Amino acid sequence: MCNTYKLRCITCGKLFEPSPTLYTCDKCGPRYGTIEVVYDYDKIKLKKSQFNKCGDISQFKAILPIKEYPIRQKVGNTPLLSFKNFYGVKNVIFKYDGTNPTGSYKDRATAIAISKAYEYNFDTIYCASTGNAASSLAGLTTTTKLKTFIFVPSNIPIAKLAQLVVYGANILKIDGNYDTAFDISMKIGSKLNWYSRNSAINPYLLEGKKTGAMELIVQLDFNVPDVVFVSVGDGTVISGIFKGFYDFYKLNLTNKIPKIIGVQAEGADAVAKTFEKGRPYTPFDIQPNTIADSISVGKPRDVIKACKYVEKSKGKFIRVSDIEIQKAIFELAQKTGIFAEPAGATAFAGFKKALSQKFISKNESIAIFITGNGLKDVNPIKNNIKIKKIPPKLEEVLKYIEVIK
Amino acid sequence: MCNTYKLRCITCGKLFEPSPTLYTCDKCGPRYGTIEVVYDYDKIKLKKSQFNKCGDISQFKAILPIKEYPIRQKVGNTPLLSFKNFYGVKNVIFKYDGTNPTGSYKDRATAIAISKAYEYNFDTIYCASTGNAASSLAGLTTTTKLKTFIFVPSNIPIAKLAQLVVYGANILKIDGNYDTAFDISMKIGSKLNWYSRNSAINPYLLEGKKTGAMELIVQLDFNVPDVVFVSVGDGTVISGIFKGFYDFYKLNLTNKIPKIIGVQAEGADAVAKTFEKGRPYTPFDIQPNTIADSISVGKPRDVIKACKYVEKSKGKFIRVSDIEIQKAIFELAQKTGIFAEPAGATAFAGFKKALSQKFISKNESIAIFITGNGLKDVNPIKNNIKIKKIPPKLEEVLKYIEVIK
Numbered sequence: 001m002c003n004t005y006k007l008r009c010i011t012c013g014k015l016f017e018p019s020p021t022l023y024t025c026d027k028c029g030p031r032y033g034t035i036e037v038v039y040d041y042d043k044i045k046l047k048k049s050q051f052n053k054c055g056d057i058s059q060f061k062a063i064l065p066i067k068e069y070p071i072r073q074k075v076g077n078t079p080l081l082s083f084k085n086f087y088g089v090k091n092v093i094f095k096y097d098g099t100n101p102t103g104s105y106k107d108r109a110t111a112i113a114i115s116k117a118y119e120y121n122f123d124t125i126y127c128a129s130t131g132n133a134a135s136s137l138a139g140l141t142t143t144t145k146l147k148t149f150i151f152v153p154s155n156i157p158i159a160k161l162a163q164l165v166v167y168g169a170n171i172l173k174i175d176g177n178y179d180t181a182f183d184i185s186m187k188i189g190s191k192l193n194w195y196s197r198n199s200a201i202n203p204y205l206l207e208g209k210k211t212g213a214m215e216l217i218v219q220l221d222f223n224v225p226d227v228v229f230v231s232v233g234d235g236t237v238i239s240g241i242f243k244g245f246y247d248f249y250k251l252n253l254t255n256k257i258p259k260i261i262g263v264q265a266e267g268a269d270a271v272a273k274t275f276e277k278g279r280p281y282t283p284f285d286i287q288p289n290t291i292a293d294s295i296s297v298g299k300p301r302d303v304i305k306a307c308k309y310v311e312k313s314k315g316k317f318i319r320v321s322d323i324e325i326q327k328a329i330f331e332l333a334q335k336t337g338i339f340a341e342p343a344g345a346t347a348f349a350g351f352k353k354a355l356s357q358k359f360i361s362k363n364e365s366i367a368i369f370i371t372g373n374g375l376k377d378v379n380p381i382k383n384n385i386k387i388k389k390i391p392p393k394l395e396e397v398l399k400y401i402e403v404i405k
Numbered sequence: 406m407c408n409t410y411k412l413r414c415i416t417c418g419k420l421f422e423p424s425p426t427l428y429t430c431d432k433c434g435p436r437y438g439t440i441e442v443v444y445d446y447d448k449i450k451l452k453k454s455q456f457n458k459c460g461d462i463s464q465f466k467a468i469l470p471i472k473e474y475p476i477r478q479k480v481g482n483t484p485l486l487s488f489k490n491f492y493g494v495k496n497v498i499f500k501y502d503g504t505n506p507t508g509s510y511k512d513r514a515t516a517i518a519i520s521k522a523y524e525y526n527f528d529t530i531y532c533a534s535t536g537n538a539a540s541s542l543a544g545l546t547t548t549t550k551l552k553t554f555i556f557v558p559s560n561i562p563i564a565k566l567a568q569l570v571v572y573g574a575n576i577l578k579i580d581g582n583y584d585t586a587f588d589i590s591m592k593i594g595s596k597l598n599w600y601s602r603n604s605a606i607n608p609y610l611l612e613g614k615k616t617g618a619m620e621l622i623v624q625l626d627f628n629v630p631d632v633v634f635v636s637v638g639d640g641t642v643i644s645g646i647f648k649g650f651y652d653f654y655k656l657n658l659t660n661k662i663p664k665i666i667g668v669q670a671e672g673a674d675a676v677a678k679t680f681e682k683g684r685p686y687t688p689f690d691i692q693p694n695t696i697a698d699s700i701s702v703g704k705p706r707d708v709i710k711a712c713k714y715v716e717k718s719k720g721k722f723i724r725v726s727d728i729e730i731q732k733a734i735f736e737l738a739q740k741t742g743i744f745a746e747p748a749g750a751t752a753f754a755g756f757k758k759a760l761s762q763k764f765i766s767k768n769e770s771i772a773i774f775i776t777g778n779g780l781k782d783v784n785p786i787k788n789n790i791k792i793k794k795i796p797p798k799l800e801e802v803l804k805y806i807e808v809i810k
Contacts, residue, residue: 053459054458054459054482072486072741072742073484073486073742074484077459079478079479081477081478099504101742102744103778103780139738139742139744140742142738142739142740142741142742143740143741143742149806154794158787158790159783159787161787161790161792162783162786162787162790163744163779163780163783165786165790165792166734166735166738166739166744166779166786167738167739167742167744168735168738168739170806170809171792172795172802172805172806173792173793173794173795174794174795174797174802175794175795175796175797176797180797181797184797184799184802187799188799188802188803188806191799191803192803192806329571330571330573333544333547333571333572333573334547334571334572334573335547335548336477336547336548337477337478337506337544337545337547337548337572339507339544339568339571339572373508373780374568374571375508375568375778375780375781376780378564378567378568381567381570381571382563382564382566382567385563385566385567385570387566387570387576387578388578389559389578389579389580390577390578390579390580391580392579392580392581392585392586392589394589394592394593394596397577397579397589397593398593398596398597400577401554401575401577401593401597404575
């Protein structure tokens with residue numbers, strides 16, 4: 001396994017030695033000072049033949065900052081679906097992470113956080129989350145020796161609590177909003193010496209998230225797509241996906257890095273705003289409002305990294321409306337068979353918008369990351385269902401069929 | 406691909422040549438006369454090395470009654486989780502089918518039904534269902550040329566409709582109960598020359614369902630477990646699982662058939678009743694009442710086959726209460742990380758009951774089929790969630806943690 005890595009502040013570039021309690025740069029603070037894991041690529045010799053199309057994410061351990069991998073469930077090895085002449089585009093590939101153990105891309109990050117908690121001998125791990133990060137942590141710790149605490153805001157919907165409760169996580173429902181829950185989680189974690197799986201704060205999560213890109217490349221026989229679409233909330237998934245392409249490129253396993261397009265909901269476009277204002281990147285905070293709850297983020301915590309990485313890939317950010325997201329859920333399901341949660345379908349909505357704006361060309365090969373399972377949140381669909389009752393008579397049913405045909 | 410098969414009535418043994426319109430035995434009727442697919446095992450030469458641990462179900466095509474396989478999504482290749490000294494039992498294996506494209510075991514059957522519809526040049530496929538069969542058919546036909554019609558009863562819950570609507574299936578909501586919808590679907594299907602994916606009626610569904618057992622055997626390097634637990638509603642899944650083990654045994658790829666234990670909900674135990682009354686098997690019809698809706702069946706349509714096959718395997722049927730099923734959902738999630746729908750967790754509840762009744766020994770190797778994803782139905786969990794709000798103060802949170810620790 002790989003131990004030759006250092007940690008580096010994304011803003012000031014200060015280098016740190018890995019330590020169990022180092023989360024963000026002491027000088028730049030938790031917002032500007034999120035941390036990158038830096039490898040000495042010259043010392044890591046990898047061959048394409050070392051990887052295979054049915055391994056879980058532990059197949060990438062030589063380029064992951066872990067010593068052991070105590071995960072029982074199969075994280076990764078998620079399906080890839082390719083379509084030729086899709087919306088007129090020569091080659092469109094979907095990487096669908098809804099088949100991960102708890103149904104989302106977040107399992108990749110959680111698996112690495114758990115591995116680090118083992119390495120550093122923590123007995124408890126925690127996060128503040130209302131969504132996929134929480135259910136992922138609750139689900140993947142079930143078969144480990146770790147105790148798990150999840151901090152949730154008081155307005156968390158009951159359906160989201162269900163997955164946490166069924167996995168038996170300790171739930172701390174804080175009388176306040178998400179930011180209140182987040183802040184108190186950090187204080188408690190530090191006081192009680194618990195390991196943090198808080199997004200962006202923990203530098204190793206991104207290393208887990210990079211495995212989706214690496215897996216895509218392996219499944220494509222090391223052919224790199226030209227353009228990649230990823231939905232963006234906090235900015236960690238898109239940063240992780242860039243890092244996966246970057247690591248493979250630096251290891252001479254591929255010959256380029258794709259253009260990465262971040263797709264945000266119009267009502268939660270804080271990262272896009274920061275990116276478009278340009279360097280030096282300064283976080284915008286907003287009041288988020290979108291149906292895509294997994295990316296409904298007002299105060300993105302990995303915004304600096306997301307902007308720098310997307311710039312490096314020569315990509316950009318685009319926005320889609322809630323109506324476009326809702327339409328994308330249906331269209332994606334009906335064209336590909338993939339039932340995505342709203343945040344997952346957002347990337348597909350972005351692809352359609354980029355196409356209509358002629359930002360991508362029909363000869364480019366496109367990859368679209370679908371980050372979560374639609375069964376996680378059926379509410380955006382439920383609200384518009386109106387289906388007529390038909391009397392149970394043959395003639396009546398035949399008449400109805402004639403009409404809808 | 407394999408074309409050397411005949412069809413045989415499960416009751417009178419009459420042989421039929423395959424035909425696009427043959428569903429059940431003309432003499433014995435749709436209840437007693439469900440059909441088995443019979444192979445000439447001597448003519449099929451298969452080697453263990455032909456199979457692999459990451460193929461979809463099309464890897465079994467030499468022992469499937471299909472000519473082509475037009476499915477784009479990856480059906481099968483579902484995870485296997487092994488536990489040593491689990492509840493004191495030496496070796497317990499879970500085969501979890503919640504990662505199939507639409508989240509349930511039914512995708513295996515649907516894939517074969519679609520393949521047959523292609524072979525026979527149908528342009529439309531249909532089923533009557535309120536649950537997993539319907540969403541499976543709606544989901545897997547999206548990327549095919551087939552039109553899809555789903556007959557549902559008028560009391561179908563909106564959450565179940567959501568998955569059908571998102572996939573764009575044509576929904577025929579019949580003013581009546583499930584049996585009314587089923588009966589009218591058969592009449593319409595026959596009148597309009599549509600292909601039927603109705604459970605038990607279509608003999609090829611079971612051939613799809615056998616692939617779960619075959620995949621398990623391949624994943625276990627052709628070691629057959631001693632005892633297998635399967636939840637039972639209509640009786641087709643358990644029949645299919647027997648058939649998978651049986652085919653592999655008859656092809657000399659394995660050396661035995663495991664004991665198969667069917668697990669039914671106490672409130673929907675029609676198959677168990679029929680089995681226990683003994684030969685000649687005569688269907689019992691009941692008014693079903695259980696929280697495990699995927700197996701809440703009053704008039705099981707594959708009851709004869711299920712009874713004969715379980716008998717042949719030297720297995721039996723056991724019953725579990727709704728309280729045991731509900732408890733099993735939580736216990737399964739917390740011990741294995743698998744969040745199962747109620748019908749899925751029923752098989753695990755059966756394992757626990759068999760253990761407490763000393764019906765299985767601690768030295769036997771056990772396989773438990775978990776047939777559906779818990780995200781499909783969070784209602785049985787939602788109802789009992791009560792979590793106290795904690796004031797957002799460090800001292801208060803610490804006090805609460807002290808109490809729950």
